[in-house]
Amino acid sequence: MPEKKHKLILLGLIVSLLLPISLLIYTYAFTESWVYDMGWNTMKIAEVPVAITPDGSFIVAGNNDGKVGVFHKSSSTPLWIDTEVGRVESVAISSNGDYIAAVSRFPGYLNKLYLFSKLNSTPLWEFSFSGGDSYSQVVMSSDGNYIVIASTELHFFHKFSSTPLWSATTYGAITSVDMSSDGNFILAGSKYNELVYFFNSSSPIPLWNYTSTDDIYSIALSSNGKFAAVGTDELLLFNTSDLLPNVPLWKYEINMSETASTKMEVDISSNGNYIAASSTVHNPITSQNDINVYFFDNLNSTPKAPLWTDTKRTDSIRDISITPLGDFIFVVGRESLYLYAKTGSKPIFQKKPRVPISQSLLSGAISADGTYFVVGGLSTLWFFNRNNPALIEELLWLAIFSYLMLATSSIGIIITYSIMKKRISI
Structure with a gap:
């Protein structure tokens, strides 16, 4: 009988230890660092396009009601907001955060392309162009010297001129574009005309x-x-x-029925x-x-097979990105976001x-080391820091409070148990 009591006491102690720790982990894993409401016009197609510098220090976001803003990771208060840029469809930022590009409808x-400095909301220059029916995209070289729309x-x-170095007419609208970090090569895809183009700058x-x-859904x-x-x-x-x-080096095909349709996002x-x-x-x-x-x-x-599949x-997945070394994969779903290790x-x-x-x-978008990530909704901007010191401090206090509450409860249980034991003995 004493051995059984000892086991029950040990079990109680384990529960007392694990409950606050579980609460700590749960709260940490489900808390954003800050949130900002960009606002939106309900009469227009809405989206908050986002971009982040590799070190996670600077974030740029736009909305469908004429706003583009730049943020520092430390605060949800924008460094600046420009409120007259039309419906923002895509944004980009240089590696050091000095230059910001946005395309608006x-x-x-x-459509217009704006180039900003991170110092203020007055555009360095702008360029007007015909956008057609499709969304416009913008990408920038790492140093901010070259921009493609x-x-x-x-x-x-x-970056020094609003006059294009060149313009290329393609068969059908370009719906996705990417650029090498030095700006020397450009990859473009046309969703509806099923074409991929590769350019030298x-x-x-x-x-x-x-x-x-x-x-072509993604490149x-x-x-x-x-x-x-x-x-x-x-x-x-x-x-x-x-x-x-x-000629593709390799390809990976999805097994599906003839009537099904597949959409693939890549990075x-x-x-x-x-x-x-x-x-x-x-x-x-x-x-x-x-x-x-x-x-x-x-x-x-080859032939290729994934290292793993979830x-x-x-x-429904809306966006996917991978860190430069491939250590982390960031996935944005319709309702949730997910971070994977490789x-x-x-x-x-x-x-x-x-x-x-x-x-x-x-x-x-995700920072190079996978510590910071930013998410855009219809009007809301969320910023996450997995190693937020202020957040950790708050959670430690929460854990201490939980331990105190459990300790108080444990004392009450012990006293009650002692009283009941005495009454039974009598």
Whole structure:
């Protein structure tokens, strides 16, 4: 009998220790560092496009009601906000945060590119162009010297002038674009015309192009421009320095029925060694989506198979990104966000932000070391710091409070037990 009592006491102590620790971990894993409401016009298509510097220090975001803002990671108070830039469709920021680019849409298919300094909200210059029906995209070289915008045409700029160095007319609107970190190479994709283009920055004539068998949903270019990843109804990888660069180095196909449709989102590490991808397979008969996240090692032999696959996602994936060394993969779903380490298919961080009614998550970006990440919804901007010292301090106080509460409860239980024991003995 005494041995049984000792086991019960030991079990009680273990519970007393684990409960506050569990509470600590739970709260830490489900708390954002700060939130900012960008506002939105409910009469227009809404999205908060976002970008972050590699060190996570500076964030840029836009909205559909004429705002673009720059933030420092330490505060939800913007460094500045420009409120007259139209419906912002895409943003980019240089590695040191000194230069910010934004493309916006105005009535009548008029689009504008703005180049800002992080010092104030007055644009350094702007460029007007025809946007057509499709979304416009902007990318920037790491040093901020070169900017590319993609819409019905491709325009290539140096930061010192609002006059393009060149413009390229493509077969159909460009719906996705990426650039090597030095600005020497440009990858562009046309969703509806199923074409991929690869440019050298010295010429508006593509070095090569590739015709896909399905819509181009997503593209990504390695830092040196050597490897290009393309997401269609399958994942394609190109070695741009091959003798036949427009022939895929390898591809990964999704098994699906003939009536199903697949959409793949992709990103690639700086050295091209790792590729992150997601697939959404829609079955029109059942109206169900089969959603997976994949991680590939480009150094492995072909034919390609993922190092791992997460098949447990039920949340429609809106955005995916990978850190430069491929250590972390950041996935934005419609309702939740997920952070993976390259070592396994189970998220190491999962969050369902407090999203306002009728809103959803749409875009995301992550710092180079995976510590900071930012998410944009219809009107809300969320910023996360996995190592927030202030947050940790608050949670330590929470843990101490929990221990005190449990200690008080334990004393009460012991006293009650002693009284009951005496009464039973009598």
